[in-house]
Amino acid sequence: xxLVLFDLGQTLEDGDVLLPGAFEALSDIAExxxxxxxxxxxxxxxDFDEPAQQYYDILETLGIRSFFxxxxxxxxxxxxxxxxKPAREFFAKAVAKASPALAFxxxxxxxxxxxxxxxxxxxxxxxxxxxxxxxxxxxxxSLAELLPRVQEFAGADWVRLGDTVVRRAATPAAARGRQAxxxxxxxxxxxxxxAHPDVAVLTDKGxxxxxxxxxxxxxxxxxxxxPCYSVRDVPWGxxxxxxRQRIAREPExxxxxxxxxxxxxxxxxxxxxxxxxxxxxxxxxxFGQAADWAQSELETAGYRTRTxxxxxxxxxxxxxxxxxxxxxxxxxDVVLVTAHLDSIxxxxxxxxxxxxxxxxxxxxxxVLTIARAVQHHSGRHDxxxxxxxxxxxxLFGSLAYVASLSASERSRIRAVVNMDMxxxxxxxxxxxxxxxxxxxxRVIDGLADAAHTYTGLTVQTSLNPFNSDHVPFIDRGIAAxxxxxxxxxxxxxxxxxxxxxxxxxxxxxxxxxxxNVAFVTAALG
Numbered sequence: 001x002x003l004v005l006f007d008l009g010q011t012l013e014d015g016d017v018l019l020p021g022a023f024e025a026l027s028d029i030a031e032x033x034x035x036x037x038x039x040x041x042x043x044x045x046x047d048f049d050e051p052a053q054q055y056y057d058i059l060e061t062l063g064i065r066s067f068f069x070x071x072x073x074x075x076x077x078x079x080x081x082x083x084x085k086p087a088r089e090f091f092a093k094a095v096a097k098a099s100p101a102l103a104f105x106x107x108x109x110x111x112x113x114x115x116x117x118x119x120x121x122x123x124x125x126x127x128x129x130x131x132x133x134x135x136x137x138x139x140x141x142s143l144a145e146l147l148p149r150v151q152e153f154a155g156a157d158w159v160r161l162g163d164t165v166v167r168r169a170a171t172p173a174a175a176r177g178r179q180a181x182x183x184x185x186x187x188x189x190x191x192x193x194x195a196h197p198d199v200a201v202l203t204d205k206g207x208x209x210x211x212x213x214x215x216x217x218x219x220x221x222x223x224x225x226x227p228c229y230s231v232r233d234v235p236w237g238x239x240x241x242x243x244r245q246r247i248a249r250e251p252e253x254x255x256x257x258x259x260x261x262x263x264x265x266x267x268x269x270x271x272x273x274x275x276x277x278x279x280x281x282x283x284x285x286x287f288g289q290a291a292d293w294a295q296s297e298l299e300t301a302g303y304r305t306r307t308x309x310x311x312x313x314x315x316x317x318x319x320x321x322x323x324x325x326x327x328x329x330x331x332x333d334v335v336l337v338t339a340h341l342d343s344i345x346x347x348x349x350x351x352x353x354x355x356x357x358x359x360x361x362x363x364x365x366x367v368l369t370i371a372r373a374v375q376h377h378s379g380r381h382d383x384x385x386x387x388x389x390x391x392x393x394x395l396f397g398s399l400a401y402v403a404s405l406s407a408s409e410r411s412r413i414r415a416v417v418n419m420d421m422x423x424x425x426x427x428x429x430x431x432x433x434x435x436x437x438x439x440x441x442r443v444i445d446g447l448a449d450a451a452h453t454y455t456g457l458t459v460q461t462s463l464n465p466f467n468s469d470h471v472p473f474i475d476r477g478i479a480a481x482x483x484x485x486x487x488x489x490x491x492x493x494x495x496x497x498x499x500x501x502x503x504x505x506x507x508x509x510x511x512x513x514x515x516n517v518a519f520v521t522a523a524l525g
Contacts, residue, residue, distance in 0.1 A: 002034045002154050003098050005043040005125075007085075007111035008058075012143075014133045018062050021143035023477070026067045028147045030438045031463050032237040035155035040237070042067050042074060045094045045109070049079040063477035066439060073097045086119030108153045110146070112138070126153055148233070156237020159184070161205045162460065162487070163243065168236065181217060184232045184240065185209040186466045190492035191228045196221055206426055206490035207433070208240050227392055228346075228495065230466050241433065241462035241487055248452045254377070258521045259454050261373040264510045270297075270365035271357065271423070271509075274341075275501055279354040280361075282342040282390045282397075283315040290341060291320050294387055297368050298322035301375045303385065310390055310400040317342070317389035319397045322371065326524065328380040333414040335523045336384050336480075337370050337516070338398070338469055339363030340391030340420065346495045357501050358485075359494040360391070363419030366513050373517045379524025381414060388469050391420075392495070398469035402476055415443045415523050416480035417516050418470040423509035424491040430508045431458040431486025432515065437465050437474045443481045443519075450518035455511045460487055483512055 006012055012022045032040040048055050055077060059065035068074040076094035078084045085091075091109075095102045104124035111117060112132035117139075120127040128149055131138030140146060157168040168182070182202070185192045189209040193201065196211075199221060203210040213221050224230045251259075273293065277286040295305050303322035310317050320341065326332045341364045343356025355361070364387055371385050390396025402410075422432075432451060434444045444461050451457040465471050465482065473480035485491070485508060493499045 001038045001041065001099060001101055001106060003041045003043055003095065003102055003107045004029055004150055004153075005045050005094060005107055005109045007113065007116070008044055008046045010112045010132050011110060011130055012064070013062055016058070016061065018064070019133065019143060021146075023064065023475075025143040025146045026064060027438045027463075028235065029150050030067055031235065031239075032150065032154055032156060034237065035157065040150070040154050041098050043094060043098050044068050044075045045085060045090065046077055047084045048077040052077055052079065086116045086123075088123055091120065091123060091125065108150065151236045154237050159210070159234050159236055160239040160242070161203055161208055161210070162241055164203050164205070166203050166210050181213045181215060182234045183211050183213050183222060184234045185211060185229055186232060186464060187229045188490055188492065188494065189229065190490050191225070192231070194492065195225065205241070205487050207487040210234065226394070227344075227467055235464070238463075240464055241460050244448050244452075244459040244461060246452050247449070249449060251453055252522075255518050255521045256454070258373050258377050259514045259518050262369055262510055262513050262517055263372075264506050266372070267365055267369045267510060267513065268506050270368050271361050271504065272501065274361040274364055275355045275357050279345070279352070280341060280343040280356055281350045281354055282312045282317040282393060284350060287317065287342055287389065291318055291387065291389070294341065294364065294368065295320045295322070298371055298385060301371050303371060303375075308401060308404070310397050312390040312393050312396045317397065319389055319401055320387040321384065323382060323384040326381040326383070327378045328525075332381045333412050334382040334384050335414050335520055336386060336416040337367055337520060338386045338388065338416060338418045339367045340389070340397065340469055341387040342389050342392055343499070344392035344495055345497055348497065353497040355497065355500050357499050357504050358421050358424045358491055359499055360420050362421060362423035362504065362509055366419045366422055366509065366516070369513050370517055370520060374521055374524070377521055377524065379521070381524050383520070383524055391469055395467070395469060395472060398472045402472040402478075410476060410478060413473070413478050415446070415519075416470060416473045416478060417443070417447070417520060418468060418480060418482045419484075419512070419516070420468045420482055421484050421491065421494070422512045423504045423506065424485050425505040425508050426489040426491060427458070427486040429458050430456060430511050431460060432512050433460040433462060433482075433484050433487050435462045435465055435482040435484065436470065436480060437463055439474060439477055440479045440481050443479045446522065447481060447483065447515060447519045450522070451515040454518040455514050457511050457515060458486065483516060485512075
């Protein structure tokens, strides 16, 4: 077991503002496991002599308290110990609170203070100095450089993709006597293979690949290709995705009633209508027609609607927003159901055919389906449906929407369920991938429970979010999850004229929608 112990002031935050890379670093470390498969623990150690609740409120305001729960064992303050850092008694208290099984040698202390780094090392802790804001020096220049150091400290030399474990030392490159240059390809692994047929693929999971890019890789082999895929460092010591064990619960009648309202016939009609526009490129006339039609359908279902104008590369597009108030008289939260309405043909340009059946007519038709399924459910909380424009060009719609929210509006959001490609069967059994981040874990768990109780879906989960409309929410600390067809054998017809109804599996889409309806109904109360 390992403990990564952070200082707070000028290490993770400065002037009550999180430092660049802090949230991402905490998210990445929270997913790590050591060489024995045990979770890497996160802790905080601060000189703070005011009441502890004030410190916890700071963590809440910064949006990072969840990383250090329970705070009574993962946060150590000088006010409770009676001494300040870097006294031995302080570190001994922090380590003992986190776990009695830990020794100083199992702890990595991270701070901007060089004197504290030196003292920690003298006591037998490992320690890293982060360059302070506006200062110089440091073992690393920023928190963006921290993850590889933590991975090395944790002794993690493995990564898991479902039922497959890849070990750094067991690669073909190692057998040939050279250091493997491994990368993780995220999102459309098939499109990466088409672009780079000579790159060695060590593990192929369709949406995810582990590849050996060779001893001297060219930029095009290691660069992202937006919006198709991202090439990343391998997250050693963690699972890229996992398959959940099925644990079904007894269905609840009120939820089952909404689930049963999901209509496969109406869903397919809506999807064919969207495909029939020919293209839904974000700045095209056809996108406007599709947005008008979808807004009219949501109004017919009884929701208040409005549009939000967005900029997409200097041209205009829009988001369609529909909502209904909950039944509770007092302060209410809100549950969001989202998808991107636009489609794209990367090779042909804005005027080329882009039917976008799976990407993302399937998710957009899903928004309409869920809106109808819960239209008569009198939940306590508000529900809001959003169809985004500009996703394919750079998440313009969701970025604009999240940026428009006040802090109080962001705090009201209980969950965001995003749908992007839910209707191509890539696996032997109907499978859904739930993709989020540490902040999304509660929603991932709720969706998995809903899938196991109300559907026959196999559930995969991942904490490696990339390039869909859930990401802007996650980046602001909001619990958002992408629901998407399962990972293996990912659809390679997207972003072209070939993304047609021919490859649509309505049964898979309906199963994913039944899961989402069950979760949303429960979340509304």
